[in-house]
Amino acid sequence: MQTPEFSLNCPVPKNDDAKVLLAHGGGGRLMQQLIGNVFLPALCSPQLAALHDGAVMPFGGARLAFTTDSYVVRPLFFPGGDIGTLAVNGTVNDLAMCGARPLFLSAGFILEEGLPMETLRRIVASMQRAAEVAGVRFVTGDTKVVDRGKGDGIFINTAGIGVIETDLAITPQSVQVGDAILLSGDIGRHGIAIMAEREGLSFESAIESDCAPLNGLVFELLDAGIEIHCLRDCTRGGVASVLVEIAESAIVPVHIIEGALPVREDVQGACEILGLDPLYVANEGRCVAFVAARDAERALAIMQKHPQGAGAVRIGSVAGDSPGLVTMQSRIGASRIVDLLSGEQLPRIC
Amino acid sequence: MQTPEFSLNCPVPKNDDAKVLLAHGGGGRLMQQLIGNVFLPALCSPQLAALHDGAVMPFGGARLAFTTDSYVVRPLFFPGGDIGTLAVNGTVNDLAMCGARPLFLSAGFILEEGLPMETLRRIVASMQRAAEVAGVRFVTGDTKVVDRGKGDGIFINTAGIGVIETDLAITPQSVQVGDAILLSGDIGRHGIAIMAEREGLSFESAIESDCAPLNGLVFELLDAGIEIHCLRDCTRGGVASVLVEIAESAIVPVHIIEGALPVREDVQGACEILGLDPLYVANEGRCVAFVAARDAERALAIMQKHPQGAGAVRIGSVAGDSPGLVTMQSRIGASRIVDLLSGEQLPRIC
Numbered sequence: 001m002q003t004p005e006f007s008l009n010c011p012v013p014k015n016d017d018a019k020v021l022l023a024h025g026g027g028g029r030l031m032q033q034l035i036g037n038v039f040l041p042a043l044c045s046p047q048l049a050a051l052h053d054g055a056v057m058p059f060g061g062a063r064l065a066f067t068t069d070s071y072v073v074r075p076l077f078f079p080g081g082d083i084g085t086l087a088v089n090g091t092v093n094d095l096a097m098c099g100a101r102p103l104f105l106s107a108g109f110i111l112e113e114g115l116p117m118e119t120l121r122r123i124v125a126s127m128q129r130a131a132e133v134a135g136v137r138f139v140t141g142d143t144k145v146v147d148r149g150k151g152d153g154i155f156i157n158t159a160g161i162g163v164i165e166t167d168l169a170i171t172p173q174s175v176q177v178g179d180a181i182l183l184s185g186d187i188g189r190h191g192i193a194i195m196a197e198r199e200g201l202s203f204e205s206a207i208e209s210d211c212a213p214l215n216g217l218v219f220e221l222l223d224a225g226i227e228i229h230c231l232r233d234c235t236r237g238g239v240a241s242v243l244v245e246i247a248e249s250a251i252v253p254v255h256i257i258e259g260a261l262p263v264r265e266d267v268q269g270a271c272e273i274l275g276l277d278p279l280y281v282a283n284e285g286r287c288v289a290f291v292a293a294r295d296a297e298r299a300l301a302i303m304q305k306h307p308q309g310a311g312a313v314r315i316g317s318v319a320g321d322s323p324g325l326v327t328m329q330s331r332i333g334a335s336r337i338v339d340l341l342s343g344e345q346l347p348r349i350c
Numbered sequence: 351m352q353t354p355e356f357s358l359n360c361p362v363p364k365n366d367d368a369k370v371l372l373a374h375g376g377g378g379r380l381m382q383q384l385i386g387n388v389f390l391p392a393l394c395s396p397q398l399a400a401l402h403d404g405a406v407m408p409f410g411g412a413r414l415a416f417t418t419d420s421y422v423v424r425p426l427f428f429p430g431g432d433i434g435t436l437a438v439n440g441t442v443n444d445l446a447m448c449g450a451r452p453l454f455l456s457a458g459f460i461l462e463e464g465l466p467m468e469t470l471r472r473i474v475a476s477m478q479r480a481a482e483v484a485g486v487r488f489v490t491g492d493t494k495v496v497d498r499g500k501g502d503g504i505f506i507n508t509a510g511i512g513v514i515e516t517d518l519a520i521t522p523q524s525v526q527v528g529d530a531i532l533l534s535g536d537i538g539r540h541g542i543a544i545m546a547e548r549e550g551l552s553f554e555s556a557i558e559s560d561c562a563p564l565n566g567l568v569f570e571l572l573d574a575g576i577e578i579h580c581l582r583d584c585t586r587g588g589v590a591s592v593l594v595e596i597a598e599s600a601i602v603p604v605h606i607i608e609g610a611l612p613v614r615e616d617v618q619g620a621c622e623i624l625g626l627d628p629l630y631v632a633n634e635g636r637c638v639a640f641v642a643a644r645d646a647e648r649a650l651a652i653m654q655k656h657p658q659g660a661g662a663v664r665i666g667s668v669a670g671d672s673p674g675l676v677t678m679q680s681r682i683g684a685s686r687i688v689d690l691l692s693g694e695q696l697p698r699i700c
Contacts, residue, residue: 020465025495038467039491042474043457043481047489055489057454059513060410068456068509069492104407106418107393108507110460115370117388124392131393139397139405141389142419142507145375146698150502155494157458159418159509163409348496 023343027236027282030342032245051249052171053094053232056164063164065100067091070157074348076123078197080189080208081284083156084126086350089213089284090235091160092134096215097231097287099170099222100162102134107141107158112151123154134213136160166222174229175250179318180296182289184217184303185210185311186262187239191281191346192270201273203266212285217308226299227292234288235350238280239315240338242288243326254326256316256338280341282349290318373693377586377632380692382595401599402521403444403582406514413514415450417441420507424698426473428547430539430558431634433506434476436700439563439634440585441510442484446565447581447637449520449572450512452484457491457508462501473504484563486510516572524579525600529668530646532639534567534653535560535661536612537589541631541696542620551623553616562635567658576649577642584638585700588630589665590688592638593676604676606666606688630691632699640668 017037023030040048047055054067071087081089088105095102107127111120131138168174193209196202214233221228230250232242239261247254263271263278271278285308291299296314303309320327326338367387373380390398397405404417421437431439438455445452457477461470481488518524543559546552564583571578580600582592589611597604613621613628621628635658641649646664653659670677676688 017467019467020461020463020470020495022463022495022497025461025493031493034493038471038474039457039493042471042478043488043491045487045489047487048491055454057489059414059453059511060412062410064409064414064511066454066456066509066511067490068458068507070458070460070494070507072460072494072496103409104405104416106405106416106509107389108418108420108458108509110420110422110505111370111375113370113372117367117369120370121388121392124388128392137395137397138393139395139407140417141393141398143375143381143384143389144420144422144505144698144700145370145372146422146502146505147372149499152496152500155460155496155505157418157420157492157507157509159416159456159458159507161409161414161416161511348494350494 022347026344026347027241028341028343050171053097056098065095065098065162065164067094068157068159069094070155071350072155072348073350075197076153078209079193079206081211082123082126083154084123085130085211086284087156087158088127088130088134089211090350091158092136092213092215093233095160095162096218097233098164099166099168100164102136102160102162102215104139104161105131105136105158107138107156109143110151110155111143111145112153113145113148115153134215168228170228170231172230172246172250175246175252175290175318176229177252177318178293179229179290180293180314181256181316182291182300182303183239183313183315184287184309186264187283187286188263188267188271188278188281190284191349192267194349195274195346196270203270205266207266207270210283210285212308214285214287214308217303217306220302220306221299224302226295228289230290232288234283234286236282236344238282239288240279241340244338244340247326248324251323252318253320253322254316254318255320256328258328258330260313260315262311262313276345280345372697376694376697377591378691378693400521403447406448415445415448415512415514417444418507418509419444420505421700422505422698423700425547426503428559429543429556431561432473432476433504434473435480435561436634437506437508438477438480438484439561440700441508442486442563442565443583445510445512446568447583448514449516449518450514452486452510452512452565454489454511455481455486455508457488457506459493460501460505461493461495462503463495463498465503484565518578520578520581522580522596522600525596525602525640525668526579527602527668528643529579529640530643530664531606531666532641532650532653533589533663533665534637534659536614537633537636538613538617538621538628538631540634541699542617544699545624545696546620553620555616557616557620560633560635562658564635564637564658567653567656570652570656571649574652576645578639580640582638584633584636586632586694588632589638590629591690594688594690597676598674601673602668603670603672604666604668605670606678608678608680610663610665612661612663626695630695
């Protein structure tokens with residue numbers, strides 16, 4: 001793993017708040033500022049302010065989870081998936097991270113004039129396959145076409161609705177000192193799969209994206225009565241960003257062990273070649289779970305039995321002297337602070 | 351109003367199904383084909399197949415309406431509104447057209463690198479104002495940034511959730527022979543406002559978009575016990591396309607009177623200059639209501655008392671010998687068939 005200093009000292013691009021930068025979409029500090037300075041002050045609601053993966057509201061006599069994501073990944077097709085599988089699994093996972101059972105999806109397509117119809121057909125077929133695997137249904141949609149040169153082939157927005165059947169409040173605010181932090185598998189594959197495809201890199205074996213739905217895994221934990229406090233899928237900004245966001249919003253100290261983080265050897269090698277830190281590389285089928293310490297071993301065993309959690313490990317605890325900060329014990333035993341990058345190491349990763 | 355023939359004989363662009371055309375996003379025949387040939391076969395669900403403005407599902411003991419739209423209008427700001435007001439009112443109206451009370455919105459932003467932050471702030475402020483007027487809340491959101499030249503400033507997707515409190519099934523399938531067809535006001539203003547701005551045309555008085563939320567108007571009708579069979583807002587493709595879609599999906603004959611269609615004189619003049627037929631020009635604050643004949647007069651009186659329905663008129667009936675077709679009695683007394691255009695007369699209108 002790389003020396004960590006670049007993440008703290010990563011220069012924030014000069015921007016007198018005048019223009020939108022690529023880094024504003026990168027899941028790091030600049031994006032946090034954009035949300036905090038522009039979106040939240042105008043559109044404020046208790047649900048938006050919670051800054052969770054989805055909003056939770058009462059509806060009828062039940063609890064409803066609602067989330068949205070737009071997908072602008074380049075290239076459209078990559079080892080292990082495409083923009084269509086991403087558009088389903090990303091939104092399914094945001095619902096699962098609220099503890100919700102995903103039910104309904106919407107699909108909004110922004111197509112660029114000239115997109116081959118065959119490309120669209122392939123993507124839509126992927127969406128349907130992914131929806132079947134995840135057990136959700138597309139119920140409403142919209143299509144817009146923009147002039148050639150005003151889009152990039154296809155952008156997809158999906159919004160999702162799920163029902164929360166657990167009594168747990170799965171949110172950063174439920175995280176408690178002493179919680180165990182579990183990670184559902186090895187990290188960095190989605191980002192490296194995209195990057196390799198983009199840069200035409202080839203490795204001995206293809207590195208495939210980990211893109212997958214996590215609702216099945218979450219439901220195994222819930223059905224077993226595991227006391228889950230918080231869940232978050234480790235997409236833009238990777239595991240590091242997710243942990244920082246949770247530490248900051250729950251105002252708790254988070255401590256992780258570098259040596260416990262599972263990184264495949266080929267992914268580690270690719271990261272070294274590309275100058276990336278796997279801790280910040282996007283995943284699309286990995287999550288962290290903050291669970292009550294007494295349930296940690298049992299939760300880990302349940303995860304490891306599930307196909308999406310076969311490589312699950314405990315990476316740390318909610319512990320330490322610095323509420324709001326993430327610290328990491330490095331391989332040589334030193335402790336350092338893990339912070340957000342200003343933006344994403346790789347733009348347009350999802 | 352123009353001679354009608356062009357709408358029937360409008361040449362369909364040659365396209366061996368190989369590429370996406372601008373017209374595929376235009377709300378006309380080509381878009382219908384795209385949905386029928388590409389989206390429905392793959393993503394089929396009973397709700398999608400209903401081809402209504404929103405999907406209706408049971409949730410938590412209540413009936414939930416769910417809808418989505420992406421907004422790609424150019425220019426971003428126009429007389430009477432901007433992409434932000436459109437992104438709220440368009441989705442609110444789709445929920446209202448299901449007879450739902452709009453509750454929650456999501457916002458998905460796709461920003462182009464280099465967008466002035468001030469432009470974004472203005473648009474987000476418009477969204478919040480429009481949400482307040484319509485009585486809805488933004489509860490979840492997402493932001494992506496694409497490279498300069500791969501977008502067009504800003505695209506916005508909103509999805510919306512509403513609750514249906516009426517026992518009526520407000521859908522094309524509920525339309526009955528004998529129903530009265532009411533139109534909530536004068537037509538063509540949104541399209542002409544956009545076109546005038548785009549082309550730098552100026553008129554004696556500015557033509558402002560009719561962009562407005564219609565949920566208040568719909569609730570006046572529902573609260574008064576009006577037997578509404580179907581509602582549809584007349585956006586892309588205008589009043590003509592909406593009527594054709596309803597006639598085709600309900601397999602009923604629709605007959606309208608050209609002389610009954612309210613078109614402001616300045617809008618009519620602009621349409622003549624621009625070679626547009628107001629019957630096909632987009633509106634963003636107008637709907638048609640199919641109501642039981644015995645309730646027609648009462649419904650019209652209620653609409654006319656509401657600010658969004660002040661210019662409401664009865665434009666026709668579900669009547670005639672040709673189920674699935676829309677016929678129009680022209681000003682000179684002749685009858686002609688009203689069909690879909692192949693695409694939109696004006697691309698990127700919403």
